Amino acid sequence: MHWKNNPVEKIKAWESDLADNHQKFIKANLRLDLTRGKPAIEQLALADGLDGILRGNYLASDGTDTRNYGGLTGLPEARNMGAEWLGLPQEEVLVSGNSSLSIMYQILHVGAHYGFGNTPWLQQSTPPEFLAVVPGYDRHFAICEKLGIKMVNIPMKADGPDMEMVEAQVRRSQVKGIWCVPKYSNPTGNIYGAEVVERISRLGNQAASDFRIMWDNAYAIHDHYENASELTNLMELCRLNGTQDSVFLFGSTSKVTLAGAGISFLGGSKANIKHFIEQMAYWTIGPDKVNQLRHTRFLPDFAAAKKHMKQHAEIIRPKFELVLRKLDESLRIKEMGNWISPEGGYFISFDSLPDHAKEIVRLAGEAGVKITPAGSTFPYRFDPEDKNIRLSPTYPSIEDLSMAMDVFVNCVQLATIRKHLGE
Amino acid sequence: MHWKNNPVEKIKAWESDLADNHQKFIKANLRLDLTRGKPAIEQLALADGLDGILRGNYLASDGTDTRNYGGLTGLPEARNMGAEWLGLPQEEVLVSGNSSLSIMYQILHVGAHYGFGNTPWLQQSTPPEFLAVVPGYDRHFAICEKLGIKMVNIPMKADGPDMEMVEAQVRRSQVKGIWCVPKYSNPTGNIYGAEVVERISRLGNQAASDFRIMWDNAYAIHDHYENASELTNLMELCRLNGTQDSVFLFGSTSKVTLAGAGISFLGGSKANIKHFIEQMAYWTIGPDKVNQLRHTRFLPDFAAAKKHMKQHAEIIRPKFELVLRKLDESLRIKEMGNWISPEGGYFISFDSLPDHAKEIVRLAGEAGVKITPAGSTFPYRFDPEDKNIRLSPTYPSIEDLSMAMDVFVNCVQLATIRKHLGE
DSSP states (O other): OOGGGSOHHHHHHHHHHHHHHHHHHHHTTOOEEOOSOOOOHHHHHTTTTSTTTTTTOOBOTTSOBTTSSOOTTOOHHHHHHHHHHHTOOGGGEEEESSOHHHHHHHHHHHHHHTOSSSSOGGGSSSOOEEEEEESOOHHHHHHHHHHTOEEEEEEEETTEEOHHHHHHHHTSTTEEEEEEOOSSOTTTOOOOOHHHHHHHHTHHHHSOTTOEEEEEOTTTTOBSSSSOOOOOOHHHHHHHHTOGGGEEEEEESTTTSOSSSOOEEEEEOHHHHHHHHHHHTTTOSOOOHHHHHHHHHHSOSHHHHHHHHHHHHHHHHHHHHHHHHHHIIIIITTTOEEEOOOSBSSOEEEEESTTOHHHHHHHHHHTTEEOOOTTTTSGGGOOTTSOEEEEOOSSSOHHHHHHHHHHHHHHHHHHHHHHHHHO | OOGGGSOHHHHHHHHHHHHHHHHHHHHTTOOEEOOSOOOOHHHHHTTTTSTTTTTTOOBOTTSOBTTSSOOTTOOHHHHHHHHHHHTOOGGGEEEESSOHHHHHHHHHHHHHHTOSSSSOGGGSSSOOEEEEEESOOHHHHHHHHHHTOEEEEEEEETTEEOHHHHHHHHTSTTEEEEEEOOSSOTTTOOOOOHHHHHHHHHHHHHSOTTOEEEEEOTTTTOBSSSSOOOOOOHHHHHHHHTOGGGEEEEEESTTTSOSSSOOEEEEEOHHHHHHHHHHHTTTOSOOOHHHHHHHHHHSOSHHHHHHHHHHHHHHHHHHHHHHHHHHIIIIITTTOEEEOOOSBSSOEEEEESTTOHHHHHHHHHHTTEEOOOTTTTSGGGOOTTSOEEEEOOSSSOHHHHHHHHHHHHHHHHHHHHHHHHHO
């Protein structure tokens, strides 16, 4: 029997129990945080070998003294690393500093103010728009908002964005791009299916010539299990369709080595990389090549990177399984929300019943569990259904995470029942 | 007797000797480079202690785990370092990645596209302009050119920019800023005098409210001699005049530790720093704090930094003295050019007679000595008098430098005499 079919007194008694629990949590003065996707200290420590790894040998494979100025493309060995991660040839990869977000901002600012060979987006007759797969990554959306690029929501389905809608949208020439996190999407955790990737690879033939797919493959090698699903190689398909200039790919070691001190990768056609290097020359003399060299010495090949990621998985997997178990035990049969069980990445995306998310987040905050504000996963921080909540299980300890999830599932039930009783 | 007063045959014979020398240099197949201000390998090696200095201790003084995300201002100890170098309190300093040029671009792109509390520069009724002290740094000028900010040349005098002209210009409200390298200016090597700095500190009261002084103190501690001249503290004077929001200050460790892998400093009023941090949040999650920590462990206080710079001076000083001696011996009494003898920094600025610079650079290139193209030290790469040539003595060995200067002074004489004979 569904809980809603119980007599109202029984439901009220249940509400009272949940409220008691909630008061107990409040009195416990918890300080727990499920907001940002940060690696745990144990994960960071896996990369402690980076500092000091050079042992006085600062020369890259091509003889570059990494300590001096220059070299906009990054070191050859670092480009190889990015090439393997992103599934590209070396010449289609450029390696930058500690933030792939910075490259994304730079790319869109080039599109907006300088153009990709066309009139800059912001100087065209119709204001530029961008497609935002929702729920998605708040910092992607913030870049568009800052640059004055209007966003259009595209719903995320199990196998990726709603492609019917995407294809209809890109026919409008003011649509200049789409944000995608194709593997272990932020926050939904799903992987784009082969058919979706194939359809995305054709967009460049349907859209304006300065339309760009922002393919943020942030979790390219961040599997929690062996034999993880493979993401279809977008660029290979683009090459077949002659659309290779329609895509920029991104990756980084932020969640492989050090979150604040890694290296970042930009992938793109040779023409796009060349054009971007011409732009970069205005704002930098080159990236930190010493840190690039550290990274390539630390993870000399793809096998080493994969092996390193297994150590991460050992730390992360139990946390994800704990969160999923707590959700399952408390909420599944009560039908108080939906979520998928990701096989990698950094997030679990919880959908409450419509119009519950803000109240759940508010209750959790009251009980000392900080949760990313409801709405954050949508452009303009507005979730039209007020249901999506992003949970980030990696940073807290198992004990803290367990406590935080006890609070959270109690809040979900409390909010849902109160809403039901109020209706 | 001035050489020009010799009989023409004697001058022709001399030209012939110089041309013979030139041919010998060409046949020697030299590959020498006086273009960019890069540290020599021996200088870079002074910082080899950086890599591995952390010994597993990644915690900053405030308990921050530098390996993880976050912290837009930079570490407290790194802010202290910048504060001492730039002569500011800690809260007026922000520490970023390996490129102060990037911060400069970001600042001007904020002014141009988002504004400093006013309408963005590029959206105001009159197109923005910037004052360029000439000769100056090509990459400063390139930023303005890229952003579409028109530059107005301001002649450099012995004690800094021509302030009469600067003060006249800033009364025009479309003038949005001025580029300054106040100590060991690039390329002239002079230091702005106290009176000039005082007058610069008043510009904020005469100019538009979104006028910004770009005070690139790149050579703040880069003295070649003990008891170096002190640069007057601009910000202290700005505070007295209530113009502290009119200035951004820049510095970096690029020519202290590693040219490609240092840390950079932005100085500004608390209001300006706060505003800039709000902007930065759109394009980065934070700088590489691990590298900041390395730097503060390596140079724990100002005395350590000063001591470190003395080691640089030991390497650089003989190179500068060699260049100046070669210029002096070959050109001084012949009045074939002008230069000043800098007491620090990275450049010697040579002024040929008018309309000679391009030909001198061409001849040097022919003889295997690469010199920064004539005109590079001016906006739009146009030196109206075609006379300024920037010499960068730091990178080559003493032997190579000596050879390069032999070629150079021969080219100056050859170009000058040929021009004279042709007239």
